[in-house]
Amino acid sequence: MIKAFENYEIWFITGAQLLYGGDAVKQVDGHSKEMVAGLNDSGRLPIKVVYKGTANSSKEVSELFAAANNEKKCIGVITWMHTFSPAKMWIHGLQILHKPLLHLHTQYNAEIPWDSIDMDFMNLNQSAHGDREFGHIISRMRIRRKLVVGYWKEEKTQNHIAVWERVCAAWADAQDMLILRFGDQMNNVAVTDGDKVAAEQVLGYHVDYCPFSEVLSYFKEIKDADVDNLVATYFNEYDHDSSLEDKTSEAYKKVWNAAKAELALRAILKAKGAKGFTTNFDDLGDVDVERSGMGFDQIPGLASQRLMAEGYGFGAEGDWKSAALYRSIWVMTQGMPNGCSFLEDYTLNFNGEQSSILQSHMLEVSPLIAASKPRLEVHFLGIGVRKSQTARLVFTSKVGTGVTATVVDLGNRFRMIVNDVKCIEPKALPKLPVASALWIPQPNFEVGAGCWIYAGGTHHSCFSYDLTEEYWQDYAEIAGIECVFINENTKVDEFRKELRFNEVYYMLNKALL
Known part of the structure; x- marks a missing residue:
């Protein structure tokens, strides 16, 4: 991380739901923690990403976004839908969010495990349509955001996130300029x-x-x-x-x-x-x-x-x-x-x-x-x-x-x-x-x-x-x-x-x- 940005952080929130049970959410949580650690360890992001957990309901989304608004160190929020996250539960939170938003369309695993893929894997790894559901509600609500599409471990994906982080730092700096x-x-x-x-x-x-x-x-x-x-x-x-x-x-x-x-x-x-x-x-x-x-x-x-x-x-x-x-x-x-x-x-x-x-x-x-x-x-x-x-x-x-x-x-x-x-x-x-x-x-x-x-x-x-x-x-x-x-x-x-x-x-x- 760059010293000039050491007092800033970016929050990472993963969209999920309880339809598939608590064990599935635990897996989502584990994957998210690994991804955030990987982003921070890449050496490409100038500002630390902080994982804030999964959002499984409208109440949790609103509480997380309200907390982001109130935390001075938080200068932006990254959202990712690991699994299918019904978009209506994001409405109230998006209505109150005042920090810059990045929607990351990615997936925990890079390739489909062709020989072992089953319905449990399909249910858990639903970013392909979970992110579309989330993208729809953002578009319908006319929410401004950056969309980054790509595998989270790839350099070009991380570079796009890094650009946005630097812009978020400048935006935060301008708010009391x-x-x-x-x-x-x-x-x-x-x-x-x-x-x-x-x-x-x-x-x-x-x-x-x-x-x-x-x-x-x-x-x-x-x-x-x-x-x-x-x-x-x-x-x-x-x-x-x-x-x-x-x-x-x-x-x-x-x-x-x-x-x-x-x-x-x-x-x-x-x-x-x-x-x-x-x-x-x-x-x-x-x-x-x-x-x-x-x-x-x-x-x-x-x-x-x-x-x-x-x-x-x-x-x-x-x-x-x-x-x-x-x-x-x-x-x-x-x-x-x-x-x-x-x-x-x-x-x-x-x-x-x-x-x-x-x-x-x-x-x-x-x-x-x-x-x-x-x-x-x-x-x-x-x-x-x-x-x-x-x-x-x-x-x-x-x-x-x-x-x-x-x-x-x-x-x-x-x-x-x-x-x-x-x-x-x-x-x-x-x-x-x-x-x-x-x-x-x-x-x-x-x-x-x-x-x-x-x-x-x-x-x-x-x-x-x-x-x-x-x-x-x-x-x-x-x-x-x-x-x-x-x-x-x-x-x-x-x-x-x-x-x-x-x-x-x-x-x-x-x-x-």
Whole structure:
């Protein structure tokens, strides 16, 4: 199990009944215990599965699901019908269950024992139609769930369960997620705005405004010795020119001030219990910071980069939806090797089949995706309320495939847009000292970029090398939101039809409600 998930558990409940007698239920129980132990011992599941016994009646189902709701460690429930479990006995329990549900369609034994199979075996091993009975009632009740079909010992079956477990962890984390907006959204920008009340109702997280004056109250309390220690950490962890360590230089002062800003942001995030934040480059305290000393003397790009690497959600220009989504990606990918980041579509490179999009931001890209050790540099940044020399980590991303995602507010619903991308080797950027990635949206630039725009996708997105479409499919299913995928199989006309059909579906669904 992964240490980051050690306080979570998944409950496993087996459906049965007493029609075949107590001895049969004992066998069901024994098989279930063996299966759960096998899943945990496989080394493929990041979160421990806890067997909670057989459910043989409506009362037992309701009690188990009510207990799952009330147990904070339980972040999801797996159900499996070992034998025939009449589905009507699951109705009341399913009506109250608030945790994510996975229906596992499997069987204790792999193959039919052709030479010895008899009616007793048939009666006991009835997953073939017991799971269909259970699947029917879930479908009739319109219960959202993940269905995994396959033999429980097989790697691919366990991998599907593992994906869902990671998504459950991110979902549980989002239910008490606080995002702080340090300043407001950037004026007149549509995609970074949205309905915060609806977001909390549907996705769980809460968004609060925090005036920058409150950040500065923490900034004033930061001790110089702590800043000195953090600057030493910078010099130890990142490549840099030795001249940067000259304490009499302007560049050193900028690094020192960036470290103080990081400590201030850490302090307020910890004090508030926040899991993510946004910034706005037009709101950093007093405009005349040199005179008043009451503000950041530069955009806190270095702080944002480092905080993202530690799991804090981040969104630029007040983009609270991206901040929350990045936090969820970071949670999902704990223990995975390749990294994730908030990114922005910056500029296009038309080059035939290699046409691509340069992903960057002014400064705020997570070093988790860096191809090599990041370099600490100080350069002028002429944007926002602080046009000044600014500290940042400079690097390019790894070459490889990944997936990027965004959530947009369409007024009557949230839509998740997911695009497979291929990160390619960038050319040198001698006059653009920022962190960056260069990718080709799949299946190619024209289709990938075009479908993203047709879907209303943002210029901000949250990227991971380790996640796949399956993670976002599971996430959208748990959340009950629309999700569209752009991948190697996408055709523009079919994608546009899907968007139109979805629009009709959600309009009718809202009207019926």
